[in-house]
Structure formats: C-alpha cells, structure tokens
Amino acid sequence: xxxSPDTSLGQRVMARIDELARHTDEPxxxxxxxxxxxxxxxxxxxxxxxxAAGMTAxxxxxxxxxxxxxxxRPDAPxxxxxxxxxxxxxxxxxxxxxxxxxxxxxxxxxxRRGISLPFAxxxxxxxxxxxxxxxxxxxxxxxxxxxxxxxWLDGVDADGVMLRDALIAFGGDPAGIPALARRRGExxxxxxxxxxxxxxxxxxxxxVGIVTAINGITRARAFVAxxxxxxxxxxxxxxxxxxxxxxxxxxxxxxxxxxxxxxxxTVGVAEVLPGAVNVIPxxxxxxLDLRAPDDAVRRALVAEVGRELQAIADRRGLSLAIEPxxxxxxxxxxxxLMAVLEEAAATVSGPAPRxxxxxxxxxxxxxxxxxxxMLFVRCKGGISHNPAESITESDAEVAVRVLIDAIxxxxxxVAD
Amino acid sequence: xxxSPDTSLGQRVMARIDELARHTDEPxxxxxxxxxxxxxxxxxxxxxxxxAAGMTAxxxxxxxxxxxxxxxRPDAPxxxxxxxxxxxxxxxxxxxxxxxxxxxxxxxxxxRRGISLPFAxxxxxxxxxxxxxxxxxxxxxxxxxxxxxxxWLDGVDADGVMLRDALIAFGGDPAGIPALARRRGExxxxxxxxxxxxxxxxxxxxxVGIVTAINGITRARAFVAxxxxxxxxxxxxxxxxxxxxxxxxxxxxxxxxxxxxxxxxTVGVAEVLPGAVNVIPxxxxxxLDLRAPDDAVRRALVAEVGRELQAIADRRGLSLAIEPxxxxxxxxxxxxLMAVLEEAAATVSGPAPRxxxxxxxxxxxxxxxxxxxMLFVRCKGGISHNPAESITESDAEVAVRVLIDAIxxxxxxVAD
Numbered sequence: 001x002x003x004s005p006d007t008s009l010g011q012r013v014m015a016r017i018d019e020l021a022r023h024t025d026e027p028x029x030x031x032x033x034x035x036x037x038x039x040x041x042x043x044x045x046x047x048x049x050x051x052a053a054g055m056t057a058x059x060x061x062x063x064x065x066x067x068x069x070x071x072x073r074p075d076a077p078x079x080x081x082x083x084x085x086x087x088x089x090x091x092x093x094x095x096x097x098x099x100x101x102x103x104x105x106x107x108x109x110x111x112r113r114g115i116s117l118p119f120a121x122x123x124x125x126x127x128x129x130x131x132x133x134x135x136x137x138x139x140x141x142x143x144x145x146x147x148x149x150x151x152w153l154d155g156v157d158a159d160g161v162m163l164r165d166a167l168i169a170f171g172g173d174p175a176g177i178p179a180l181a182r183r184r185g186e187x188x189x190x191x192x193x194x195x196x197x198x199x200x201x202x203x204x205x206x207x208v209g210i211v212t213a214i215n216g217i218t219r220a221r222a223f224v225a226x227x228x229x230x231x232x233x234x235x236x237x238x239x240x241x242x243x244x245x246x247x248x249x250x251x252x253x254x255x256x257x258x259x260x261x262x263x264x265x266t267v268g269v270a271e272v273l274p275g276a277v278n279v280i281p282x283x284x285x286x287x288l289d290l291r292a293p294d295d296a297v298r299r300a301l302v303a304e305v306g307r308e309l310q311a312i313a314d315r316r317g318l319s320l321a322i323e324p325x326x327x328x329x330x331x332x333x334x335x336x337l338m339a340v341l342e343e344a345a346a347t348v349s350g351p352a353p354r355x356x357x358x359x360x361x362x363x364x365x366x367x368x369x370x371x372x373x374m375l376f377v378r379c380k381g382g383i384s385h386n387p388a389e390s391i392t393e394s395d396a397e398v399a400v401r402v403l404i405d406a407i408x409x410x411x412x413x414v415a416d
Numbered sequence: 417x418x419x420s421p422d423t424s425l426g427q428r429v430m431a432r433i434d435e436l437a438r439h440t441d442e443p444x445x446x447x448x449x450x451x452x453x454x455x456x457x458x459x460x461x462x463x464x465x466x467x468a469a470g471m472t473a474x475x476x477x478x479x480x481x482x483x484x485x486x487x488x489r490p491d492a493p494x495x496x497x498x499x500x501x502x503x504x505x506x507x508x509x510x511x512x513x514x515x516x517x518x519x520x521x522x523x524x525x526x527x528r529r530g531i532s533l534p535f536a537x538x539x540x541x542x543x544x545x546x547x548x549x550x551x552x553x554x555x556x557x558x559x560x561x562x563x564x565x566x567x568w569l570d571g572v573d574a575d576g577v578m579l580r581d582a583l584i585a586f587g588g589d590p591a592g593i594p595a596l597a598r599r600r601g602e603x604x605x606x607x608x609x610x611x612x613x614x615x616x617x618x619x620x621x622x623x624v625g626i627v628t629a630i631n632g633i634t635r636a637r638a639f640v641a642x643x644x645x646x647x648x649x650x651x652x653x654x655x656x657x658x659x660x661x662x663x664x665x666x667x668x669x670x671x672x673x674x675x676x677x678x679x680x681x682t683v684g685v686a687e688v689l690p691g692a693v694n695v696i697p698x699x700x701x702x703x704l705d706l707r708a709p710d711d712a713v714r715r716a717l718v719a720e721v722g723r724e725l726q727a728i729a730d731r732r733g734l735s736l737a738i739e740p741x742x743x744x745x746x747x748x749x750x751x752x753l754m755a756v757l758e759e760a761a762a763t764v765s766g767p768a769p770r771x772x773x774x775x776x777x778x779x780x781x782x783x784x785x786x787x788x789x790m791l792f793v794r795c796k797g798g799i800s801h802n803p804a805e806s807i808t809e810s811d812a813e814v815a816v817r818v819l820i821d822a823i824x825x826x827x828x829x830v831a832d
Contacts, residue, residue, distance in 0.1 A: 003599075008422065043755055046708065058534065111562070196649065197646055197649045198645075198646065198648075198649030198650050198651070198652075199650060199655070200651060201655050203654060215648060217648070219693055229614075229707045229798065230613055230614065230634070230774060230775060230800065230801070231680065231682035231684055231707075231774070231776035232614075232631060232680065232705075232707050232774025232775045233612065233613040233614030233773070233775050233800070234614050234615060234680070234772075234774070234798055234799065235614070235615075235616060235678075235680065236670070236673050236674035236679075236680055236681070238614075238615050238616070238619060238798070241682070243666060243683055243684075243686060244666060244667070244670045244683075246663070247662070247663040247664075247665075247666035247667045247670070248663070248667055249663075249682075250659060250660060250663035251660070251663045251664055251667060254652070254657070254660045254663070257652050258652035262651075263652075264647065264648065264650070264651065265651055265652070265698055266647035266657075266694070266695075267654065267659055267660075267663075267697075268647055268659075268688075268691065268692050268693045268694060268695050268696065268697060269688060269691050269693055270659060270686065270688045271684060271688075272684075272686045272687075273682065275685050276684050276685065277684045277685055277703040278682070278705055279684050280682055280683060280684065281683075281684060287693040289648075289693055289694055290646045291647075291648050356647035357648075357649070358646060358647070358650070359646060359648045359649055359650025368420055382645065382646075382650055382654075384630070384646065384649075
C-alpha cells in the first residue's frame with residue numbers, strides 16, 4: 001500500500017474537475033462540444049490522468065477516452081465506470097466530468113491501497129452525451145454498446161461541418177467505430193456517477209441517491225382552437241376563449257403530473273393568438289413533456305392527460321389536436337447493481353434515497369449492453385446546465401468512496 | 417306627403433351602406449382612415465345624400481359631415497343623430513355608416529311623410545371614432561362636445577404625417593375647431609344607431625336592443641415570476657412554475673368576470689419565458705382587460721382579481737406584479753332617452769333587451785354634452801371589425817323605423 005496522499009479524495013475530485021473546466025471552446029464560459037478543440041484538449045487531459053493512475057489508456061475511434069486497469073482474471077467480464085466530458089453551451093463543470101473524475105480517483109485510490117481486482121476496470125469518458133453539436137443521440141456510448149447509427153456520421157453542425165469530417169479532424173476514425181462494440185458477455189456492468197440535476201437529494205438532506213430508472217419521455221404539441229372576439233362585446237357565457245380553455249388544461253396537466261409518484265408533467269411553451277389586449281384569444285398552441293420511470297405509468301399518464309384535455313375542449317366547445325413528437329421509453333436500472341450501490345452508500349454515508357432520473361444519460365445506451373446503475377450526487381439548488389451548477393467537496397468525497405466501496409463489493413462477488 | 421318610394425326603408429339603408437363601402441383607401445378591402453382620400457370621398461357622398469334628403473349640409477372644420485333639417489321652433493334645442501364613417505383596417509361596412517345612413521333615411525322618410533319637427537334635426541357623420549390613424553380619442557365627436565384636445569393636432573400617423581397637416585389637406589381648418597363646440601342648452605339629445613358588435617341580440621333573437629351604458633375599462637399588465645428548472649428533474653411538488661400559476665390565475669379571472677352580470681374579463685396576451693419544451697417556465701407576462709357598465713362594479717372586479725391573483729402567487733411562492741395602464745370610466749346612457757328608444761322599439765318590433773356596450777362609441781363624447789342613448793342592431797355572429805360583419809335588411813328596416821318613431825316621440829314631448 002502506498003502512502004496516503006496529502007489531500008482527501010473529495011479535494012482531489014474537485015481539483016481535477018477544475019482542471020478539466022479550463023478546456024473550453026469559448027473564452028469566459030464553459031462550452032465544450034463534441035469533437036471540438038476543447039474536447040480534444042480535455043480528452044488528452046483525461047488520458048494523462050488515467051495513465052498517471054496506472055491505467056493503459058487511449059482515445060478511441062469515436063473520441064471516447066478509455067482507460068483500462070487489468071484484473072487478475074483475464075477471462076472475467078469488465079466493469080465499466082463512465083460518464084461524459086462534452087458539455088452544453090455555457091455549462092457547469094460537474095455535469096459529466098464528475099463521473100469520469102470519480103472513476104479515475106477511485107482507480108488511484110484502489111492502486112494506492114494495493115487492491116487488485118478480479119476483473120478489468122475501465123473508466124470511459126464519453127464525448128457526445130449532450131447531443132448539442134450534431135443531430136445524434138448518445139452516439140459515443142451507443143458506439144460501445146454496438147448500436148451506433150451510421151447515419152449520425154452524415155449529420156452536420158450549425159456551421160455545416162459534417163460529423164464524419166469533424167471526427168477525422170479530431171483524430172478519430174469513422175471506419176473504426178463498428179469495432180468499438182463490446183460483446184454482452186464481456187461487460188460485467190456499467191456504473192455512472194452524475195450530479196442529480198434536480199433538488200430531491202438537497203431536500204432530503206442526503207449526499208447521494210440511487211437511480212431507479214431513467215425516465216421515459218412523451219412530448220407532444222397541443223393545438224387549442226376557439227373563436228376570436230371583441231374583449232368588450234362578447235359576454236363571458238358566449239365565449240370560446242382558447243386561452244381560458246388552455247389555462248384549465250394546463251392546470252389539469254399539473255394536477256395529473258403530481259398525482260403519481262415520480263411522474264412529472266410540464267408545459268414549457270405556450271403561444272397565444274392573435275395576442276392583443278382587447279381580443280379574446282382564438283388559438284393557443286402549447287407543448288407537453290410527460291415523464292415517468294415506468295413506461296406503463298407514462299402511457300397511463302399520457303392517456304389521462306389526453307382524456308382530460310379533450311373533456312375540457314368538448315365542454316367549452318373548442319377544438320383540440322394533440323400531436324406527439326417524441327416517445328422515448330424508460331430505462332430501468334439493474335436491481336442487483338442498484339443494491340450494490342445502495343449497500344455501499346449505506347456503509348459510507350447512511351441510507352441513500354432511491355429516485356428516478358428525469359434527464360437522459362450515457363447509462364441509457366450502456367443499459368442496452370450490460371446491467372447498469374447510477375449514483376446521483378446532490379447539487380446545489382438542483383441547478384444544472386448553468387455556470388452556477390455546484391456540489392460540495394464533502395459530497396464529492398462521499399461519491400468517490402461509495403464508488404470504491406461498490407467496486408470492492410462487486411470484486412468480492414466475482415471472487416466468490 | 418310624397419309618394420312612397422319603390423323600395424323599403426331597409427333596402428334603402430342597405431343600398432346606401434353598399435354605396436359608402438365603395439370608398440376605401442385599399443383596393444380589395446375596406447379601409448377608410450380619418451382624413452384619408454377615401455374618407456373625403458365618403459364624406460362627399462354623405463353630403464350629397466343629406467342634401468338630397470332636404471338638409472342643409474356641410475363638412476365642418478374637423479372633417480365631420482353635418483346635415484341639418486330646420487325645425488318649426490328656432491329656439492328649440494337640436495336633436496343630433498350620428499355615428500362615424502371612418503373604419504378600422506380591413507373593416508366591415510356597417511360599423512359606423514349604419515348609424516349615419518339610418519339618420520339620413522329617417523330624414524328622407526319624415527320629409528316624404530310631410531312631418532315637420534318642432535326642433536332642428538341634425539345628422540352627423542363623425543370622422544375619427546376608430547382612433548386608428550392618429551393617437552386620438554373620439555376627436556371629432558369631442559370637437560362638437562367642446563372637449564377637443566389641441567395636442568391631438570400634433571399627433572402623427574405611421575407615415576409621419578401630422579394630424580394638423582392631414583386635416584388641412586382634407587379641406588378642414590384646425591383654427592376653426594373650437595368654434596364647432598355646441599353649448600349644452602343647444603342640444604336636446606344625441607341618438608346613435610350602431611351594430612352591436614357582440615352576440616347578445618342574436619342569442620336573444622331580437623333585432624334591436626337598448627344600450628344601458630358604455631362600459632368602463634381597466635387594463636393592466638401582470639408579471640408572474642417563478643423559477644426555471646429542468647422539466648425532467650424537478651419534482652412537481654418542488655416547482656415554482658410560472659405558467660402553472662398563470663393558468664390558475666387566468667381561470668380565476670374568467671370565473672370572476674363571469675360572476676357578475678354584464679362584466680367581462682379577458683386575458684388577450686400571455687408570453688411564456690424562457691419558452692422551451694423541457695424547461696419549467698420562469699416567467700409569464702399577461703394582460704388584463706376588465707369592463708363593467710358601472711364604475712363601482714368595475715372597481716370591485718379589479719380589486720377581487722387583484723386579491724385572487726395575489727393569493728395564488730403567495731400560495732405557490734411566486735412573485736406577482738400588476739401594473740394598470742388604462743382606467744376609462746363608464747358612460748351611462750340617459751334614462752329618459754333610453755325609455756324613448758325602448759318605447760319606440762316596443763312599438764316597431766316588440767320588447768328590446770337592455771344591454772351594455774362593451775366597445776367605445778361617439779356617444780361617450782356626446783354624453784359629455786347632452787343626454788345620449790344608443791340603439792344596437794343585431795349583427796351576424798357578433799362579428800365586427802371584419803369583412804364578415806353583417807346585418808339583415810329586415811333588421812335595418814327595424815332600426816330606421818325605431819329611430820323615426822323615437823324622433824316622433826321626442827317631437828311630441830317638445831310640442832307638449
């Protein structure tokens with residue numbers, strides 16, 4: 001066992017997060033898009049950290065940084081710990097890098113303690129989780145899962161640059177992507193540490209939580225059509241006011257979304273036409289975003305919202321059309337891996353709440369390949385995708401300790 | 417008594433409405449703005465009709481067409497019948513011209529029947545009721561009422577033309593406006609026939625109705641501020657959703673507006689920020705338009721809406737600001753003149769409903785000078801300010817007969 005370092009694990013996580021945050025495509029704020037110069041610089045920084053931690057590491061054909069610590073049994077399936085290092089525009093520094101850095105610091109600590117694992121442990125820094133630059137969907141984790149869609153290579157960014165060309169300029173190899181696919185039996189499981197991006201852990205006063213599922217999402221556009229009229233001359237009882245109807249519908253959506261545990265229902269956009277102070281609105285177009293950790297629950301939610309909205313439209317004599325434009329199934333996390341994380345968390349910091357993930361993650365892609373689980377870390381005010389995104393050093397300490405504990409528990413199970 | 421004409425009074429009204437509708441500033445649709453070429457042409461057409469009906473007629477300093485039929489008693493106060501011949505953009509043909517044409521046809525019919533009145537009867541075609549071109553407020557009827565605001569002359573239209581210059585180009589005389597003011601004792605009363613611009617008479621299956629008051633109006637902007645958040649990660653119970661709050665407020669406004677007889681409450685504009693499908697709205701700005709025929713009722717309405725909205729904001733932990741930007745008092749119609757119109761209507765076509773006017777009219781200005789009353793005529797679907805605006809020939813017949821009967825009743829009272 002090597003000597004204990006001068007700094008705590010939490011301090012080391014925070015310092016490395018800060019190091020990675022220096023790599024940005026835009027001076028003055030953090031923006032690190034897939035295959036950009038800042039992405040390349042961050043990938044090389046991650047590569048150095050991995051190698052310094054004793055891993056063999058490479059940047060793969062699709063731009064992922066993959067570090068590998070060999071295990072004692074060459075035939076044992078590999079445990080993968082990962083998250084992403086790309087970001088949204090004007091991002092915070094924790095969304096993605098936290099999971100990568102926790103994996104690297106865990107390897108450093110396991111090595112320092114002289115612990116060798118029965119299985120190989122890989123830490124992966126995915127490059128395309130935010131899907132901001134190109135019209136893709138978790139392309140870099142789906143590459144490992146063997147589900148890369150070749151059409152993604154033809155996608156272009158806002159400047160007209162094709163993903164294929166950006167990947168070659170980055171140093172990647174479009175032709176090499178298919179070979180990145182792992183076989184199912186080769187992977188023991190996938191663990192991802194990520195900030196919660198919501199306020200539940202803060203409200204529960206707990207540093208970490210166990211993700212039960214990554215919610216499925218239904219999105220739709222609703223079109224409510226009534227009749228315009230003079231705001232002064234049409235009596236209330238004779239109106240077919242599209243906004244009054246939409247208001248009742250939005251209240252119903254809120255009520256239905258709140259009636260079930262773990263479901264959410266949001267109207268984020270509403271446009272009122274014609275939009276004059278003295279004209280009764282003729283039309284309101286609004287969006288629906290309905291999420292649930294279970295697809296049957298989500299379907300029930302969608303059906304109830306549809307029925308309720310139609311009843312409101314019918315009672316008021318207005319027309320309603322609902323056009324779904326997204327139906328993304330839920331990804332349940334693996335119960336055995338969840339239990340391992342839960343036991344580890346209980347040991348390190350006490351009971352960890354179970355909660356669904358409202359946002360998507362690389363775990364969605366990795367769950368198609370192997371059992372997957374996620375550890376959420378409390379973030380201040382639930383804020384993310386924002387420079388104000390933050391976690392505490394002590395929660396970072398908890399996160400990396402839970403990850404190490406979970407890896408050791410999995411090692412013990414494999415060793416048995 | 418002259419021979420009865422070949423056509424009914426209703427046919428004559430409709431034919432003259434059609435004639436006036438030919439005068440437009442825009443080919444293919446009816447737009448006749450104050451002091452435009454089309455306004456001048458329409459004014460000259462009205463002048464000819466008035467002279468043909470036996471009136472002495474002029475276009476006055478502010479652009480009104482004023483026809484006068486002298487009475488038997490030179491000292492008796494004048495009865496004025498009027499409405500306007502300017503229009504909104506892409507207008508219907510009845511809003512305004514109906515009242516002018518009914519006045520002229522009434523004079524024709526009185527003359528045909530050989531009836532002479534004790535008082536002088538004037539028919540006035542006002543020119544600036546819609547207040548579309550210049551930033552004015554019923555400027556031409558306020559000129560007769562002696563309340564012309566000289567600052568209106570400095571107002572400019574969208575092309576930068578000043579009202580003063582437009583009036584001179586039209587053939588008017590800015591310096592002559594003060595002399596247009598009538599003295600209170602010189603005017604017996606003001607009667608205006610106008611389309612309802614709402615659906616109440618149609619719903620009641622009655623051709624005409626008696627206006628009780630021209631509603632007062634309060635307008636305000638409401639600003640609801642909550643907190644933006646990720647539509648997937650913030651649980652329903654932890655949200656401060658500005659749109660969900662605004663929806664509850666809009667429903668409350670609708671309910672409060674409908675709870676009192678003759679009041680209306682409208683939210684015509686609502687803007688949702690930031691406005692993304694997956695972001696909980698942080699802010700909603702909306703407008704309020706509250707109207708009542710009685711100012712005390714309107715103040716109670718405004719207070720109740722304010723209390724209710726604040727309670728919703730408080731309960732949800734959101735901030736609310738309400739900024740009033742218009743407070744226009746109600747104009748009650750004269751009870752005696754209302755009774756005369758009501759008796760006339762009862763004789764011609766049976767009971768006429770009483771109803772408030774939600775829109776403003778020249779009668780608002782004229783009521784500051786003399787007792788005023790209005791007769792509303794049923795219009796199809798309550799539609800106005802629209803090419804689809806229409807009334808039936810038989811309702812036009814009723815309107816002009818009620819006007820004639822009312823004039824005769826007033827003549828009888830004066831003669832007594």
